[in-house]
Amino acid sequence: MSKITSSTLLKFKQEGKKFTALTAYDASFAGAFDSEGIDVLLVGDSLGMVLQGHDDTLPVTVEDIAYHTRCVRRGIKRSLLIADMPFMSYATPEQAMTNATALMQAGANMVKLEGGHWLLETVTKLTERGIPVCAHLGLTPQSVHVFGGFKVQGRDADNAQRIIDEAKAIEAAGAQLLVLECIPAALAKSITEALTIPVIGIGAGADTDGQILVMHDVLGISSGYIPRFSKNYLAQTGEIRSAIRAYIEEVDTGVFPAAEHTFS
Numbered sequence: 001m002s003k004i005t006s007s008t009l010l011k012f013k014q015e016g017k018k019f020t021a022l023t024a025y026d027a028s029f030a031g032a033f034d035s036e037g038i039d040v041l042l043v044g045d046s047l048g049m050v051l052q053g054h055d056d057t058l059p060v061t062v063e064d065i066a067y068h069t070r071c072v073r074r075g076i077k078r079s080l081l082i083a084d085m086p087f088m089s090y091a092t093p094e095q096a097m098t099n100a101t102a103l104m105q106a107g108a109n110m111v112k113l114e115g116g117h118w119l120l121e122t123v124t125k126l127t128e129r130g131i132p133v134c135a136h137l138g139l140t141p142q143s144v145h146v147f148g149g150f151k152v153q154g155r156d157a158d159n160a161q162r163i164i165d166e167a168k169a170i171e172a173a174g175a176q177l178l179v180l181e182c183i184p185a186a187l188a189k190s191i192t193e194a195l196t197i198p199v200i201g202i203g204a205g206a207d208t209d210g211q212i213l214v215m216h217d218v219l220g221i222s223s224g225y226i227p228r229f230s231k232n233y234l235a236q237t238g239e240i241r242s243a244i245r246a247y248i249e250e251v252d253t254g255v256f257p258a259a260e261h262t263f264s
């Protein structure tokens, strides 16, 4: 079983093969997700919410992500491992290089950053120096207080056009992967078609190249509520490994995400 790399994901896109991603924060779950066939694991700064119990992702530190990246790395044999760069850890290109270095040395294969036009120089510098970048557009949770809540983005024409422009620019700057979060399905479809690099969606409809979910949502143990775009696979399978296989199967066959998980 060969390791998943950015080239593998690009090949999946070119072949029209849907791929799956999940968040993971420790070696045991990472090992199970990896062996069941999840292609991409993300040490998300969602850990601020699902592990630490905060209301948003802003309190998460580089050391938090580095610690969980080291844990997840020990559980992985095949999956590509992405680590989130936390709030304000990449405000300047220099900060980004220092902090991304720490995450790569903790075992990440790629780092993920939230933002568009203001990040272009940072994306180029990281990539030129050997650090692959996954961009993240749409509902970027680190900006929740600017958005005034966790709200679907790209619903009006100006905002939609801005996301399209930023997606193209960030690909041109060197990003090798893009996450689109909580945007209308039609917008995500047109961005996915316009880009060469693979696009992973969450709350972005069925037409992105891959899907990503937060593991706590898939297993139905998020405190409070499950977001509308997510799905509790443990409820329908009763067993963790079967739940993961059901998620992979439903993405592969286009059953998930269904209309009820999608924004228009």
Ligand code: KIV
Pocket (backbone or CB within 6 Å): 023, 042, 043, 044, 045, 046, 047, 084, 179, 181, 202, 212, 213, 214
């Ligand atoms: O932090 C996270 O888990 C994420 C995914 C939801 C994409 O960024």
Ligand code: NA
Pocket (backbone or CB within 6 Å): 044, 045, 046, 084, 141
């Ligand atoms: Na994140």
